Amino acid sequence: MIDPYEVLGVAREADGAAIKSAYRKRAKNAHPDTGGDVDLFSRLTTSYELLADPIRRKVYDETGYDPDLADTKDLQGLVILETLVNEMILDEREPGTFDPVAAMRRKLTDKVVSARFHILEMERHRARIRNHLDRMARKPGTDVLGRMLRARGQTISDAITKAEAEIITIEQAYGMLDGYAYEVEPAEVKDAAE
Template sequence: MIDPYEMLGVSREADGVAIKSAYRKRAKTVHPDAGGDVDAFGKLTASYELLSDPVRRKVYDDTGYDPELADTKDLQGLMILETLVNEIILDEREPGSFDPVAAMRRKLTDKIVNARFHILEMERHRARIRNHIDRIGRKPNTDVLGRMLKSRCVAIDDAIGKAETEIGNIEQAYGMLDGYSYEVEVIEIKTAAE
C-alpha cells in the first residue's frame, strides 16, 4: 500500500494548499517529460487525488486503505477479511465472551491447510494421469486419448496455480491481522463451597 502522505512528503494534518504545493514540487522531478518515471508519476498523481478528495481521504485515514493505491494482493486480502468480519457481526455471542481476532486467524489457517491438501490431491491425480500417458499405446496418425489426458494435466496445472494464488491471498489477509488483539472478559466461576 502506498502511503500518500509519504509519497507527497506532507504531514497527516496538511491542508489542501500544502498538499497541492507538495504535489507540484514533486511533479516537477518525477514527471516523465522531465525525465521521471511514468509509474512514479502515476503513484504521485494518485496520492494527490486521494488527499484532495475529502471523502476518500477520510476513508484512507480511518482504514489505511484506498482501492486505487492498494496492491492487488492487499485488495484480495481485504475481500477475504470482509467475509470473516461479516461472520463476526452475525455471531450472536456477547462481545467480550470470545476472541473474534483469534477466530479469524484459525479460519484463515484452516483455509490454508485445506488449500494445501487440495493441491496435494491434484498433484497425485496429475501424476496418475502422466503415468497413464506413459503406458498407453498410441494409435497411429491420431492420439485422441493422449491429447485428452494431456489436456487434463493442463487443467490440473491451472487449478494448482489458482490454489497457490488463493493461499497467497489468504496469507496476505492473515498478515493484515498482525498487531491486533482482543480483550476477552474473564468470568469468575463460583463453586458451591463459596
C-alpha cells in the same frame, strides 16, 4: 496499501495548500517528461488526488483504505477479510467473550491447510495421468485417449496454479491482521458480573 501522506511527505494534519505544494515539488522531479520515474509520478498523482478530495480523504483517514491506492493482492485479501468480518458481526456471542481476530486467523490458517492438501491431491492425480501416458502406446492416427489424458492433466495443472494463487491471497489477508489484538474479558470478571 500506499500511504498518500508518506508518498507526498506531508503530515496527516496538512491543509490543502501544504498538500498541493508538496505534490508540485515532488512531481516536478518525478515527471516522466523531465526524466523522472513514471511509477513514482503515478503514485504522487494518485496520492494528491486522494488528499485533494475531501470526501475520499475523510474515508481514507477513517478506514486507511482507498481502492485507487490498493494493489490487486490487497483488494483480494480485503474480499476474504470482508467475509470474515461479516461472520464476526453475525456471531451471536457477546463481544469480549471470545477473540474474533484469533478466530479469523484460525479460519485463514485452515483455508491455507485445506488448499495445500487439495494441491497435494491434485499433484497425485496429475502424476497418475503422466504415468498412464508413459505406459500407453500411441494409437496410429488420432490419439483420442492420449489427448484426453493430456487435457485432463492440463486442467489439473491449471487448478493447481489457481489453488497456489488462492494461498497467496489468503496469506495476504492473514498479513493484514498483523498488529491486531482483541481484549477478551477474563472468566472471573464475567462470573462476578452475573
